Structures are given as structure tokens and as C-alpha cells.
Amino acid sequence: MTESRFSRNELLFGKEGQQQIEATSVAIVGVGGLGSHVVQQLAYLGVKTITLIDADTVTLSNINRLVGATEEDIGCPKVDVLERLVKAIRPETEVTKVKESFISEPGFSRLKNVGLIFGCVDRDAARLILTEFSAAYSKPYLDAATDAGKDGESWGGRIVFMLPGGSCVYCRGELSQEEVRRYLSTPEEREVEDRIYGVSREALSQTGPSVVSLNGIIASVAVTEFMVLVTGLRRPKTYLQYRGAFGILTTPSDPPLEGCHYCKTLYGKGEVAQVERYIRQGVGRYLR
Secondary structure, three states, rough: OOOOOOOHHHHHHHHHHHHHHHHEEEEEEOOHHHHHHHHHHHHOOOOEEEEEOOOOEEEEEHHHOOOOHHHHHHOHHHHHHHHHHHHHOOOOOEEEEEOOOOOHHHHHHHHOOOOOOEEEEHHHHHHHHHHHHHHHHHOOOOEEEEEEOOOOOOOOEEEEEEOOOOOOOOOOOOOOHHHHHHHHHHHHHHHHHHHHHOOHHHHOOOOOOOOHHHHHHHHHHHHHHHHHHHOOOOOOEEEEEEEOOOOOEHHHHHOOOOHHHHHHOOOOOOOHHOOHHHHOOOHHHHHO
């Protein structure tokens, strides 16, 4: 038997499955600790068209979890580091980079032209906008998140895979409404709120711990569900939680909210959904 690059993949889901993976264009919004694992695995899996969207640059605290980064990369755009990683794995991969918030003309334009979107962002407001965008333009959207909680029991992570007729992060109760309200208010409104509370609310909502192994677990779960969807190996799970304190991966049994505005009412509405209003409002200047 002649061995090819993806022979071992094909033993699981066949040549047609591999061809489907290579034919699927994917965007990853947020290529930090979690997103970098997703990018690496997609490149190894055989995805040939990858879009990287992230406005951030590498910092010293990123080095403990940003796949492919070294201390020499401090100050470099994360998308450049991940492009280098992808090209090292498979040089012929087509990589498109957007070095600004996805809530921008270049960001939205590129997302409209991919087959599937991974969201690996920190802020719940960003998750909600990605959900709204993906629903409006009928894009399968896989939202992934880790949580290294301080109570000793809540650490782990989860994925929510929004597909036609399915559920999303909103109707699954995976969003902090307070954070969403905070970040979608205007800078002036936030300044007034800061004065009322006497402390910058920004400081109260900093992102929490991030650990490389948790990122790897959730990224692997997310990429596996992408793989089974594209190859037809089985029906993908649309909601999975990893409970690190107990070492288990579960499918929550609670049903999603019925009649969800985002994944039901807005689905397939395109420009009628007016998601572009976030660009006009300048949300991308402070939300990534």
C-alpha cells in the first residue's frame, strides 16, 4: 500500500472525508491560547484554506500557552506567529490574516466568505456578536471556551456548536448578560458607570486564568466535532462540557431556550439582521 500524507486520517473517515476537510474553508477568530491549538490541529488535519483573525500581539504572559510562539515573538502580531506555524506544517496552505477586530469591514467581509467559523474569544459580548453574525449569514459556528475557576470545582471548559435548527451560546445560557451589556454600551456610558461605582469596572472583568492543557482539551474536542461534521463520520455533538475537577466530558441534558432570537429568528436573514451596525457603532475599537 502506497502511503500518503493523510493515509492515517483516511483509515478513519476515507478519502472522501479527507477531500471534504481539504475543501472546507475555516476562520478562527481569536488565535491566542485556545485558538492557537485549534489552528495547529486544523492544519494537521488537512484544512487547506485558513483565515486567522486577531488584533493582538504576543506578550510575555502568552508564551506559556500560545502554540508556536517563543520569547522572540513578543510584540509580533499573533496572526503572524500562527501563519508561520501553519506554513511549517503544510506550506501550500492558503492563509489569510486579519490584523484587527473581527468587528470591522475586513473582518466581516472575510467571515462572509468562509465555510465555518471557530470562535475562541475571551469576551461574552464578542461571542454574542459572532453568534449573531454566523446565524444571519448561515455559517456553522463553533464557540469554544475554557474556564479555570478559582473555586476548585468549576475549572474546565465547553463547546457550543451552532448548526441550522440547533442551539447557540445564548439559548444555552453560556453568556454573562452583565458583561454583554457592559461591553456593548458606549465608552461614554461605561465612563459614567465607572464614576458611579468609584472603580473601573474594566478591572472587575479581566480575563481569568488560562492553562495550556485545558486549552488543548477543549481545542481537541472542538476540532473533533468539526471533523465528524465535515466527514459525516457521525452527527456532531452541539454542546459538550469538560468538568476538569471530575475528569469527565459530558453532554448537558438541560434543553436550550425555546424560540431563541439569535439562532432561530435571525438565522439566514443576511443583511436584514443588520449585524453591520456593530461596525458603524465602533464596537470593534474596544471589543476583540
